[in-house]
Amino acid sequence: MLTLKTWIVQALFIFFTTESVGELLEPCGHIKPESPVVQLGSNFTAVCVLKEKCMDYFHVNANYIFWKTNHVTVPKEQYTVINRTASSVTFTDISLLNIQLTCNIRTFGQIDQNVYGIRIISGLPPEKPKNLSCIVNEGKKMMCQWDPGRETYLETNFTLKSEWATEKFADCKTKRDIPTSCTVDYSPVYFVNIEVWVEAENALGKVTSDHINFDPVDKVKPNPPHNLSVSNSEELSSILKLTWINSSIQSFIRLKYNIQYRTRDASIWSQIPPEDTASSRTSFTVQDLKPFTEYVFRVRCMKEDGKGFWSDWSEEASGITYEDRPSKAPSFWYKIEPSHTHGYRSVQLIWKTLPPFEANGKILDYEVTLIRWKSRLQNYTVNDTKWTVNLTNDRYIATLTARNLVGKSDAAVLTIPAYNFQGNLAESKCYLITVTPVYTDGPGSPESIKAYLKQAPPSKGPTVRTKKVGKNEAVLEWDQLPVDVQNGFIRNYTIFYRTIIGNETAVNVDSSHTEYTLSSLTSDTLYMVRMAAYTDEGGKDGPEFTFTTPKFAQGEIEAIVVPVCLAFLLTTLLGVLFCFNKRDLIKKHIWPNVPDPSKSHIAQWSPHTPPRHNFNSKDQIYSDGNFTDVSVVEIEAANDKKPFPEDLKSLDLFKKEKISTEGHSSGIGGSSCMSSSRPSISSSDENESAQNTSGTVQYSTVVHSGYRHQVPSVQVFSRSESTQPLLDSEERPEDLQLVDNTDSSVGNLPRQQYFKQNCSQRETSPDISHFERSKQVSSVNEEDFVRLKQQISDISQSCGSGQMKMFQEISVADAFGLHTEGQVERFETVGTEAAVDEGMSKSYLPQTVRRGGYMPQ
């Protein structure tokens, strides 16, 4: 400040001298810039330019210039002589806010002359104003405030700008003393969005805050509710109803409220849950208040959706809840005057006034009743808190109730003993001794204690019983002894338990317990238990109780039985499943099917040829389920062609298969299948038997395995001895003849079904006719056999399949035992012969052989 004054004085001196003296005191030079404003921390350079006239006058030039800041000479290192008349000075990192800079020259005689002076003002550009927010006080103009940012040390102007989408409003310029807020001079219009921002500007720059856009109604601070009043209800002493008038803004926005209350003498406010006051209203009933208590209320409001600001609190209003009947009886006591007249005594009853929270209203009076022993009731109404009455020496019972406008309190009861009352205290009896302090203003809180004049052991011991018995433990329980038999304070219990042969064990239990668990017991054992209760003077046993621990713990038997049953069931189930899966095998070994000759029939010739090398039994279709082990053979009628190579190959395979099944093929159901007692295709050894039997057709079954796994010593060939007519055609030879004739007409069928069992379901009646003929062939009738051969021959001629031809030739060769050499060669030969000799009787060889099956011929 002193520096400033000094500078002003100097400046004025120069000014006035310049004005008054004119040219004589004209400054010798000047400084550029004239009025600099420099940013703090930046560099600054000033130039002092001397005038020629002055230089000549003082005989100086720019080298004579020296600079002073605030009267302190600036080091010459900061000078720069630009030319003869100009010298500059540079300051780096300006940190002072206000610098007086002077340009001086040193003239002859070391006299310093001030040439010129300037003032350097430094500061900062404004920061971007932040946290711009606005508030619309209801009925007033909108006011916005913001955080101006750092101190600029310069005069900074803040301007609040605002506009609608359709209008621009006048700028709001801040007052110098309040640069952080501004109140616009137009009335806000609710429900129209307004955009507001702040511009801050000083000598070093201008910056604009972020724009905010809002509806003024969302920034409103309503006026507080007014005319708040409180009224009580005579029906309910715990409520007060508040009513108020909302501010006018309520006509177009909805409000919510905060309601606070407190008792008159309290300082902390309680608040109604905001969710209960979240909608527009003009009244509210406050509940759960204390009766006859004065409460103070205040209310405030804000926009219902929470946008905006809470209003100020309303003026406080108070009200008193209505009275309720006294909630507690007054405490009272008596005083008996030491002197009394004969037969009477003066008794003073005294009681305390109820505190307000128990009186629940103004206590109008008290009602005292006195009941003498076996006498009637006497009522008295007293307004004071004490009452003296003359009573006889009898025992009295006094009651006291307080009454207010609403009702009476519960009665307090007091016994006034008889005059000559002396306590005849007995031993072993429990007494409750109560002491009530009596103060000047009434009795205090009584304290009680139980006491015995003299204790004794209990009259009875506790009765113990089991609550729960386990394998190794038992839970015992008992009841507390009645006071009459305790004869003292029960200090502890002792439980004695033993087995019949064991030692007795004792366990001490605290007297507060009524339950105890005996552990480590032996299972399946009889225990005897009894219990004793002890006072300070001794104990008394109770009755003995017996119980037996179980052999198994709960659930133990179940834990054993259930898994065993499950295992048994599982085994049974698996056995059943196994038997079910192997039922065929079991049936075969245990009760094999025995063919019923009466149901025997001859297989039908198959009109088609199944795959010759298909030995898979799965592909066999059996129309008669009674056969459990039946081989099916299909034979294709031979034609004149030679067998194909693959046919020969298959035949070779067939031979191998035959060898593997040698001696095991059987002719089950031979009567129906033209089975033979020998394999249809056999090795050379068997050909002998073939030769022996080639002339006959046997209805036989070869039992290739023993019954029920009994291996027969020899191959058994059972011949059917059935005398039943086997073929319908036997009885009706004309049918057969007819069939023959028919065959001749259908002899061009490509395949023949030989046996019904192997027939496809697609086979039709012509095949059946072949079957019928086959049955006829099966009969032991040579004539028929010749006819059969005739049929075959016809079929052979009509069939174009080489394979059929081949097997026909094989069957012929084999059946008649013409060759015993290798099959292929013989087939070729015989096939040639067969082709030549049509009239030669023919037999049939099986095309396929099923393992364990039979080989029909």
Next chain:
Amino acid sequence: MSRREGSLDPQADSTVSLLPHLEAKIRQTHSLARLLTKYAEQLLQEYVQHQGDPFGLPGFSPPRLPVAGLSAPAPGHAGLPAPERLRLDAAALTALPPLLEVVRRHQAELNPRAPRLLRRLEDAARQARALGAAVEAVLAALGTETRGPRPEPAAASAAAATGAGVFPAKVLGLRVCGLYREWVSRTEGDLGQLVPSGPA
């Protein structure tokens, strides 16, 4: 100018569902219309108070002169579709501010010591513009063409009417204030049909 809060440009913020935004805008505009209806009523009363006799007398019923560029709401207005009604509302609200400004200027000459009336007239012009813009924003959000053929500016003919004499000028002012009230009220009604039920 930065994008305004409450702008109904559907592309402004694609993440915000248009429907709630539109609903909020309709609700806000309806509230504005309701507020301005109340203000218009106050303006009319204030205007009548300052015109002297016979204005305000019980039996005084000035002729309902036509105002160039601004017609009264047609009787069949309510039967039009909502967008059409709003378009008419917006056009009328756009035509009103110049008329109100003419009335204000005339009243400034006639009643220079009635600043509240003058301020109300000035505010009414501004508020009519704001309401008109808000209605147009609603129309745009509804996908309706907002800019129909603009009526010819009525201010010039109105200014001419005020120059014809004091009484005709007062009558014109009364008529303009009455039309302002009618159109704002009509706009409130039209928007009210679009406001979803629920708390305002």
